[in-house]
Amino acid sequence: MSHEMLQTPTGRRRPSDQEDGFPVKPSSSSSxxxxxxxxxxxxxxxxxxxxxxxxxxxxxxxxxxxxxxxxxxxxxxxxxxxxxxLIALLVEKPWDHSSGGNGGNGASWFGGGHHGGAHGGVDGKNSGGTNGDGTVKNGGPPPRFTEKSAVQVSSAVQCNALTPPLDQPFEYGKQPIRGVNLGGWLVLEPFITPSMFEPYISQNVTDEYTLTKLLGKEKSRDYLQKHYATWVTEDTFKRIRDLGLNHVRIPVGFWALGNLAADEPYVPDLSLDYLLQGLKWAAQYGLRAMVEIHGAPGSQNGWNHSGRSGKIRWMNGTPEGEANGKRTIEYIKQLTRLLQGPGMEHVSPMFGLLNEPAIFMLERPPIDKWYKEAFREFRNITGTGKGPWGVLHDGFLGLTEWEGFMPKSDRLAMDVHNYLIFDHNLIRLRRQDQVNFPCDVWSKSMQQSTSKFGPTLVGEFSSATNDCATYLNGIGVGYRWDGSFQPEEDRIKGLPLDEAACQPKLNGQTEGYCSCKEQNRIGYFTPEYRKFLSDFTQTQMDAFEQGLGWFYWNFKTETNALWSYFDGVEQGWIPKDANNRPGGCLALGRPISPYSD
Incomplete structure (x- = not known):
């Protein structure tokens, strides 16, 4: 596998037509x-x-x-x-109103003036809904996400002086994307929020599928709603803005759109309402969002961050895989229509059709055909020159494999996820070589892909230089760093463990160096290591801005600072202002040369 695209870790990673839960707008008659x-x-x-x-x-x-x-x-x-x-019920849905529940002055960020939450008052448990100013009250879910959900955008809303207000276009290719992922929010990942999984690991829970299957429908809904309401809040978006960032990437699972099969235990609909809440908070703080489908029916990669780990049941050459591919396109179409609502074009100008399909483990020609059909259906809904950019993932084939693919497409971009730590050779590099690698290799691959394919962005990267984060590779899988990593397929085949990436023969004399427990502990980080993390993070940012820009994975985690943008800022290896970075390639004497054939 080429260095410019490295395999991601094996574990890393409808709205209804009914009016249930909504009060009817009071009559305007003289009575x-x-x-x-x-x-x-x-x-x-x-x-x-x-x-x-x-x-x-x-x-x-x-x-x-x-x-x-x-x-x-x-x-x-x-x-x-x-x-x-009666006419209002038959003709006019509550979400058609543009005024909020604050007297109709149009200042509410919740178009529609909803007072009962999407599920509030329906099941007798979640009756929180929203306050008159559009904020969520009493822990209730946000209002129903519909095709006519409104996001109010003010021309004055601007996240920073270098980024245009939301009612003006963001000039992709001229202005760099500088963003973070809101991972672990609407799609669960054990390494991001281990506390949600640890009470149930003994009962063979490894992903959102097995978690919701174990808990059952009602308990799962309550469990997830509490998480959705607290893991990301309005303050999250304010903090992202204050750090000089201009974009967020929001992963969602297909189950957010409902229409689940009988054997799919996920909680439908609820996360879609929180997605709308997130988009409105993004608009409030002048941030743009890239919404992307993170999990497809049947799992597009067999990793836990697709919702279900294990076998790939998506486009795998079987009738079931073909059916799941068709279902995925229907979900893409449905979510695309939702993102055509009033104001959405300003706050959601990018759309990821599917995160990390493991094309390197599948037959390429059917995936090429699927990509073309999915993008065609996407554009049939938005219209030419309208709607968000469409973003494809490189499927871990390497960017060069996509040169010349779908030429002259209407605002099509390629997404690549760059990590050193999931490649046995690169994780072993000396620290200075790891710092230089983005300047020397990734920068050129971004330039070449932009020239040969078209606009290219990095949807995921991190400061991590080891894979020690708890459950990063999956629950019970182990870690490359300390030599305990063994995927299930290797264990079944009886293959031996690989040598520890920490190279104990060279570095074992340093106490704690080969211990993942120590590597996860911030107190173990020396000043020299923090300087290295700072250099490595900023050279990556420089390299990825040779394309459309970057999204850091992740905005925060429960237990591992190397994967948390917020922790990196607090600990000093990520700049407090993404637009004012003291380090990077040029600062280290490795200026990036323009790509040429």
């Missing part, structure tokens, strides 16, 4: 009747002390008798109000 008010209740504050009769001299008059005309008029008004509500 002022509110939905939810008791029919016939007196709303003027004059209740006559609750007496059903009013006495006048020697005659008593019934309440009905004394107010016959008023009641007749009121009945007509109530009838008209009921008709207007």
């Amino acid at each position: 002022g009747t509110q939905i939810g008010a008791t029919p016939g209740s007196n709303t003027n504050g004059n209740n006559n002390n609750g007496d059903p009769y009013i006495y006048d001299g020697n005659r008593s008059h019934s309440f009905v008798g004394r107010h016959r005309k008023k009641i007749l008029v009121g009945s007509v008004i109530l009838t008209l109000s009921a008709v207007s509500v």
Whole structure:
């Protein structure tokens, strides 16, 4: 496998048409009747002390008798109000309204004025919904994500002075993408949030499929909703903006769109609502988003970050694989339509059709055909020259394998994920050689791909120079660094373990150097190692900006700082401002030369 594209780790990694959970907009008729008010209740504050009769001299008059005309008029008004509500239910969905629940001044970031959450009040458990200002209250899920979901964009919203406001186009190729992934949020990964898996590992839970299958429908929904509501918050987007970044990449699984098969235990729909919430927060802080399908039906790579580890059941040459390929295109079409909603073109200008299909383990010609069909269906929905960029992944074949593929396509880009640590040769390089590698090799591959294929970006990279992060390669798989790594297929074949990548013969005399436990501990990091991490991270950023730019994997993790952008900033090896980097290739005396044939 060529150095410019290195294998990712084996473990790293509908909306419905119904109105359930939404209150109907109050009628605008002159009666002022509110939905939810008791029919016939007196709303003027004059209740006559609750007496059903009013006495006048020697005659008593019934309440009905004394107010016959008023009641007749009121009945007509109530009838008209009921008709207007019925029309609203039949013709106008609650999410068609552009005003928020804050008096209709248009300032809400939640188009539609929703007060009951997507599931709030329906199952009797999640009745939080949203406040009048559009914020989520009481831990309830956000409003339903629909094809008409609105994202309000102000021309004044700008994440930083170097990035155009959201209502102006981002000039890809002239301005670099500088972003982070929101991994482990809407698609679970054991190495990012090990605490979600560790209580169930003894019961053979290794991925989101086995987790949701074990917990069952209701418990899984509650479990995931708590995670969705806390792992990413509005403050996450504010912090990303404040670090000088301009993009986020948001992975979602196909199950977010519902229509699941009987043997797919995932929680449908819920994560899609949180995706909408994330897009609105991104818009609020002037950030652009690349939404991408991270898990396909049947798993496109057999790794846990596709939702299901083990066998590849996607485009694998079987009828089942072919059916899963067709299902994936239908999900692409559905998500594309969702991202055509009002304001979406500003905040979501890139769309990843499918993350990391393991093409190097599959037959290439059917995948080429699938890519062309998927992109064609994508563009049939957006129209030529409209909608987001379409992004393909190189499938671990290497960028040179895609030169000349689908020429003259309408805003098509290639995504490559560059890591040193999953290649047995590169993980063994001396530290200075690892620092130089992006300047000398990856920069040229980005330039060449941009010239021979077209716009190319790096959707994932990190500061890590070992694979020691807990569960990074999968639960129970081990690590290349300390020599314990053994994929299941190797174990079945009885193959021996590879030599430890830490090279104990050369470095074993350094206490803790070959210990993954020590390598994961920030207290073990020496000043020299931190300087190396800083240099290595910034040379990668320089190299990847020879193409469209980069997304760091990940914005944060629970336990490993080498995969956390936030931790890297706090610990000093990632600059506090992505636009003002003191290091990089030129600073180290390795300027990047322009590519030439």
